[in-house]
Amino acid sequence: MIPRVLTVAGSDSGGGAGIQADLKTMLALGVHGMSVITAVTAQNSLGVQGAWELPVEAVRAQYRSVVDDIGVQAVKTGMLASAELVEAVAELVSGTDAPAVVDPVGVSKHGDPLLAATALESVRTRLLPVATVATPNLDEVAQLTGVRVDSEDDLRQAAAAVLAYGPRWVLIKGGHLSGDALDLLTDGSAEHWLRAPRHDNRHTHGTGCTLASAIASGLAKGLTVPEAVREAKEYVTGAIAAGFRLGAGIGPVDHGWALRRPHAG
Ligand code: PXL
Numbered sequence: 001m002i003p004r005v006l007t008v009a010g011s012d013s014g015g016g017a018g019i020q021a022d023l024k025t026m027l028a029l030g031v032h033g034m035s036v037i038t039a040v041t042a043q044n045s046l047g048v049q050g051a052w053e054l055p056v057e058a059v060r061a062q063y064r065s066v067v068d069d070i071g072v073q074a075v076k077t078g079m080l081a082s083a084e085l086v087e088a089v090a091e092l093v094s095g096t097d098a099p100a101v102v103d104p105v106g107v108s109k110h111g112d113p114l115l116a117a118t119a120l121e122s123v124r125t126r127l128l129p130v131a132t133v134a135t136p137n138l139d140e141v142a143q144l145t146g147v148r149v150d151s152e153d154d155l156r157q158a159a160a161a162v163l164a165y166g167p168r169w170v171l172i173k174g175g176h177l178s179g180d181a182l183d184l185l186t187d188g189s190a191e192h193w194l195r196a197p198r199h200d201n202r203h204t205h206g207t208g209c210t211l212a213s214a215i216a217s218g219l220a221k222g223l224t225v226p227e228a229v230r231e232a233k234e235y236v237t238g239a240i241a242a243g244f245r246l247g248a249g250i251g252p253v254d255h256g257w258a259l260r261r262p263h264a265g
Contacts, residue, residue, distance in 0.1 A: 009078030016252030045247030
């Protein structure tokens, strides 16, 4: 049977990030994508114009419907909006026998808040401990741990600070530094440095969601964490290179790029 992957995240009406990015990524990578919607954003290339959370019982019901009948080989979490939703999702994930990729989404590309400040402690103490892989960017590292990364030399310290909350692996995304896009994947003993050239392309909406979903897709196929992260980074780098203009602001990465490769399967 086709590997099944569940995203628990917010909807981006513009189709570049959130649930929409997750499902497109899963299609491109050959897994069956399913969704639990936690919040709905009114959003376009210019930013987030509005956001509405779903009731906790609606999130729980979606999750149970999917997991209890269809089953999942990996779960990805994204925008969770509130402490109440973070705690409910952490509990659901901890009761599911599948690897979990936690993207601790804090703010959108435009700086719009997607997580209440009052939810940070729940992310630290409830959600990170159930993660197989956590994928914070540098802003999220600072928000969650207080560690500020100014150069590649600080990535190790950032990783240690996140690992202290209990995820099995952490992928620190150094893409907001200048120079190459350098990420550090570590479980506290093994260290994998992933470097990709920086593409001169401002149309990068959805990169974080896409990367986390690609990792979950790889894990669902049975790849190890380092293999899944390496393949996911390749996929997102291609998607960034092919990112395109849409609306008047920041356009999305191109989830379909790999489908157009001559050898796409
Ligand atoms: O990339 C973070 C993110 C997650 N979830 C939703 C988003 C965004 C960024 O815009 O809109 C719904």
